[in-house]
Amino acid sequence: MIEMYDVWKTYPNGAEALRGINVKIEKGEFVYVVGPSGAGKSTFIKLMYREEKPTKGTIFVNNFNVEMVKEKKIPLLRRQIGVVFQDFKLLPKLTAYENVAFALEVIETPRKKLKGRVQEVLEMVGLGDKLDALPNQLSGGEQQRVAIARALVNRPAVIIADEPTGNLDPDTSWEIMYLFDQINSRGTTVVMATHNKDIVNKMKRRVIAIENGQIVRDERRGVYGYED
Ligand code: ADP
Numbered sequence: 105m106i107e108m109y110d111v112w113k114t115y116p117n118g119a120e121a122l123r124g125i126n127v128k129i130e131k132g133e134f135v136y137v138v139g140p141s142g143a144g145k146s147t148f149i150k151l152m153y154r155e156e157k158p159t160k161g162t163i164f165v166n167n168f169n170v171e172m173v174k175e176k177k178i179p180l181l182r183r184q185i186g187v188v189f190q191d192f193k194l195l196p197k198l199t200a201y202e203n204v205a206f207a208l209e210v211i212e213t214p215r216k217k218l219k220g221r222v223q224e225v226l227e228m229v230g231l232g233d234k235l236d237a238l239p240n241q242l243s244g245g246e247q248q249r250v251a252i253a254r255a256l257v258n259r260p261a262v263i264i265a266d267e268p269t270g271n272l273d274p275d276t277s278w279e280i281m282y283l284f285d286q287i288n289s290r291g292t293t294v295v296m297a298t299h300n301k302d303i304v305n306k307m308k309r310r311v312i313a314i315e316n317g318q319i320v321r322d323e324r325r326g327v328y329g330y331e332d
């Protein structure tokens with residue numbers, strides 16, 4: 105599903121964000137990526153959906169050789185990867201429905217099918233009654249549910265999330281985490297960078313710890329392992 109071979113990333117300013125990453129994530133896995141701020145977690149995730157290119161090394165996501173993908177084919181790659189961010193990144197002038205539909209329209213789905221699919225996926229995240237709400241009329245947790253619906257609408261093989269509960273209170277964070285768990289139990293691979301110690305410790309999933317641009321720990325039923 106996701107493979108990295110000797111992946112290095114040095115930013116133009118000289119920051120060495122990743123230094124020799126080797127990792128294999130199988131279809132259907134749920135993986136937490138943990139580590140101190142500045143360790144390279146976001147970079148690790150950005151490489152998977154081609155937001156950044158590695159300085160060196162090879163990356164496969166769902167059989168795409170990510171760093172070799174031509175500009176023209178990037179949308180095709182991104183359709184197989186749903187991405188969820190800490191700050192939701194919803195379009196503020198579009199409703200919940202429109203934010204999700206926008207992600208589908210990009211690939212020319214017939215109008216009728218589009219409507220059914222958008223409604224279905226918003227119902228799935230528990231927002232069937234909020235289709236017409238604008239982002240600023242929704243709570244943080246609801247906005248993140250819209251973002252998750254948008255990430256799911258094209259039925260991606262993998263969902264990648266960068267601190268998806270970073271802006272949410274503890275109860276809401278748990279609700280969002282249960283949603284990811286449910287998505288994973290339907291077969292979607294989930295890779296999530298997080299600082300949420302309680303959640304990581306209770307869920308007992310695979311934990312990959314990154315420090316200083318290197319994987320320092322990779323456990324099958326892991327713990328958070330930091331005090332913050
Ligand atoms: P984390 O997500 O673990 O906090 P990041 O991947 O964001 O870590 O950052 C890893 C290192 O790369 C840090 O030293 C950071 O300052 C640097 N870095 C991240 N993004 C950029 C960028 N766009 N330009 C230059 N340096 C960057």
Ligand code: ADP
Binds near residue numbers: 224256
């Ligand atoms: P169909 O193409 O018939 O909708 P799917 O297997 O894609 O079949 O979806 C079956 C149901 O599961 C639908 O309600 C769909 O919205 C939902 N679903 C699809 N992908 C996911 C996912 N990754 N996580 C949770 N539910 C999903």
